[in-house]
Amino acid sequence: MEKLTKDDVHPKILEALLADTNISVEDALENEMILNMGPQHPATHGVLRLLLRLDGETLMGCVPELGYLHRGYEKLAENMSYYEFIPHTDRLDYLSPMSNNVAWALAVEKLAGIEAPPRAQYIRMIISELARIASHLVAIGSLAMDVGALTVFLWTLREREKILDVWDILCGARFTNSYTRIGGVANDAQPEALAKVKWFIDQYLPNLDECERLINTNRIFVERLDGIGVISADEAIDIGLTGPSLRGSGVEFDLRRAQPYLFYNEMDFKVVTYPDGDSLARYFVRADETRESIKIIRQALEKMPQGDTLLNQPKKVLPKKAEIYSKMEELIHDFMIVNFGINPEPGEIYHAVESSKGELGFYLVSKGDGKPWKCKIRSPSFVNLQAVPQLVKGHMISDVVAIVGSLDPVMGEADK
Amino acid sequence: MPLSKELIEQKLNEKFSGESFVFTEHRNELTVSLDKKNIAALCKYLKEEDQLAFKLCEDITAIDWAKRKNRFTVVYHIFSIKQNFRLTLKADVDESDCNIDSVSSVWKTANWHERETFDMYGIHFNNHPDLRRMYMPEEFEYHPLRKDFPLMGIPGSLSLPKNKN
Amino acid sequence: MGLEARLNGDSFFTTTVDALTEWARKNSVWPMPMGISCCAIEMMASGDPKYDIARFGSEVMRFTPRQCDLMIVAGTVTYKMSHVVRKIYDQMPDPKWVIAMGACTSSGGMYRSYPVVQGIDQFLPVDIYVAGCPPRPDNLLNALMQIQDKIGRTKARDFQDKPLPELTVIQNN
Incomplete structure (x- = not known):
């Protein structure tokens, strides 16, 4: 396995990971180990990235990093009809x-x-x-x-x-x-x-x-x-x-x-x-x-x-397809809703x-x-994931998969 | 006693006398608009007052009104499991003074919601323990949900890996 | 393969070895399931008892790139994720193939928005594009059969002169 370096982890994330210790970034690898889990990991249910701080096999801290599947839903929604x-x-x-x-x-x-x-x-x-x-x-x-x-x-x-x-x-x-x-x-x-x-x-x-x-x-x-x-x-x-x-x-x-x-x-x-x-x-x-x-x-x-x-409310609801093809009125409503929205x-x-x-x-x-x-x-997955650092603290490294799995996050929803 | 608009109005005016709250209702949802300087104190009160007990913070987000004087509105959705009541709080933030007090000391869950709002709108949350970007890479300069940010992004603002072969 | 490098030309021996390696290679494609979003679930479904990818010798999903020869990129690739995908691709040993599963990976699909890479061919060589959002498991199996055809047409000797991929070994500090 390759050693994790400062190039792979953004300094701000390292800072968050080491927030409650007195060790510095430079000697982090001497006392404790920082392990990268994800975003490509079979047990992270998608593309969740967890940075784990370990003392032996015990977890001292954890910083989840999201956004690997951020697709801009909210921006897309602002640019399209309902x-x-x-x-x-x-x-x-x-x-x-x-x-x-x-x-x-x-x-x-x-x-x-x-x-x-x-x-x-x-x-x-x-x-x-x-x-x-x-x-x-x-x-x-x-x-x-x-x-x-x-x-x-x-x-x-x-x-x-x-x-x-x-x-x-x-x-x-x-x-x-x-x-x-x-x-x-x-x-x-x-x-x-x-x-x-x-x-x-x-x-x-x-x-x-x-x-x-x-x-x-x-x-x-x-x-x-x-x-x-x-x-x-x-x-x-x-x-x-x-x-x-x-x-x-x-x-x-x-x-x-x-x-x-x-x-x-x-x-x-x-x-x-x-x-x-x-x-x-x-x-x-x-x-x-x-x-x-x-x-x-x-x-x-x-x-x-x-x-x-x-x-049956023509100003708000699209008419049935069969009626659009046969009736003038429905065709007009369909045109209005598709072009101008509800x-x-x-x-x-x-x-x-x-x-x-x-x-x-x-x-x-x-x-x-x-x-x-x-x-x-x-999105519930996003909020539920926030509990991960709190839940994994003090557990062994193999428990991370059990905890993340039991929260059942879906990254499509968590990252939006 | 079940929670109602009148009761909340009465309680808030008692506790924060001299502050102006605007109560609006749309589709049976109660919204309280307030000054941004009160937000942390008010949230603390709403959570800890026994009769209200808004213990669950569901969501924090912001709205960009584009051309308005107070450009942003920060919106809080909070829920009282005890009273089965949902309340919306709104506080205006202007672009020139783009910050608001963090409520992450009141609800732990606010931490990530505020980070997301910071990432998407660039609103700074004072006293936030860990204000970083939530979704976008740290190197990214813009705030995508602002109305002046184009849907397709700004070319060159995000990097692709270099093709080796 | 070291053997065919020593025996040049289309002798009886080398062509027979080629045929054997092609046959072996194409019937034991080990996929690297680069499952990113929705398509990953359909990729999982293609491994379930109903669709059963094992019929094509590809049930061995390896989650480490060093044991794989086919990368199935299943799901929307964002700019942030693209670096990871490329890094994993670089770690796979030659010869290797890539399936772009679904509309998002092939062209950005329905996500014409700021964080999404509009097609992974901007940073990866893609062999097969699979249409659909997400493609049904049958579609993925069809793509796998096409990859097998393609592998069957590839001579083992085609790879002998290719330099090994550059592994990024990063020194601390």
Whole structure:
């Protein structure tokens, strides 16, 4: 391995890394060692770069460096219409594109003061729960892979493929879907897709149990996670953790329950919490949350009404494609929306949903134009990553992968 | 007692008498605009007052109004888990005096949010423990989310690796 | 290979050795998964039981560049990341190939914005471009088969005179 030098690490980062010691940059390599982890490392879940300060194998400090996947989303959003930004939201948290679509659509609808029809909202609820399952499956699988259990990864990815197949039927894309529209969804859910969802939720639980049987009693897996990266409830709130990472510390905070959107207030589900606050608890929360998602999907499928899936409001919502080709009026509306945008009245809103990683919020400022004046994405991965230096301190170097894996960051979202 | 606009208004005016707060509501979201010199004290109060308990800082960002006199507005979204209430704070910052007090001593999570805002808008946060760029390389000179920065960037401002072969 | 360097010309022996090495090389391409963003998940999916990249002898994803001969650049390359990608490419031993997976790597894709490199061919030699955002795993497998074709057409002797890549050994201070 090559020695890390001052050329590879910016002096300001070194300064932050060595902030609480009296050793200088020059003799850093004599007493303690500085180790570079990432941005190309299999266990950093993308392009996260961690600079670790080590005393032997014990971690004395850690400075995460982000920005290797900074793609300028917020600048892009300011330069395109609300509709055009839908495909970009897919690629934020690319493990659960559907729930990002839903979050964006809900935020814009709140800004424009419209609401999608009930059937569309039920479809949105089903797909965001499916997305949550898909994302948690990758999180569980890759966490297991990081600590050495490759089989689980293949098994969870097999389950995930089934969800991607549902999306393939639903909207023709298996990965980056762009399925929601402002004021509804792109097309009604086909009977085949719903049948596939039913089939999936029936066979999912036994398969999850099978995965859990493999690792929950596995001594290596448990001991690599148990008591690693402990964070108390107060500290977790202070550092801004949300989602499964916060609920792993015993805080019963879930936006689906606290500030219900869609029809979550009519659903019967439990907010899963585990009190320990370590990596194992965060893993348990994720696994159990998929069970609750299955419950929600089952109820939603039962309660789902018939009806339209797109709001009929020509000034704000794109008309259906078939009508654009056959009717003059719709053609004019389509032209106006595509060229000039939906022009929500001036104002600003913040709308947050509970995505698979935590609180995904969009802060939108409208000046009455077709483009947002300002769009800020409050991404859960970004905030959750901030806890890494605090969590890894005092642990061994091999625990870093377990801690980062249990926080489940997605760099597309963290770097924006 | 559930939190409402009136209660917050009353509490803030009691605590910070003589300061002017502007309360606005849009789509059922309460926003408080305040003078930037009060921000740290106000945030500390909002977090530590038992009845309010805004313990979760969700987001800090800024808005660039381009041609306005107070060019930037720093925006804070804070949430009270206890009261299940979200509040937005806004403080204007002018370009000529482009700084505001840091709230990272109040909420630890503000650290990275403020670094991001500094990176994107060039607003300086006083008393910040570690004010560096968040996303862009340290050598980068510009602040990309300012309205005068072009979408495609400034040619030559970011380097590519040299082709050896 | 040292052997064919000593035996010049297209003798029976060298061509047979060539055929053998080509066959071996093309059926055991070890990819370096340069997974950066969304495409990395589809690259992972191509290794899962459904698509099963092992059918093409490429299931051995090596996370160290020194054991790889194919780099799959999967995901948006920003200016900040480009230095890392290039450094890893330089560390791979010859002969080596590059797949630019997805629209972002090939051309910047939908990110016409300030931090994104508009196509990795600005700093890397690319052999195969894969379309899609992200490409389906089938597409990646197709690209892999095309790389195998390309390897099959490459003579082992083509690399004998090429100097070894310059390893950047940095001294402290």
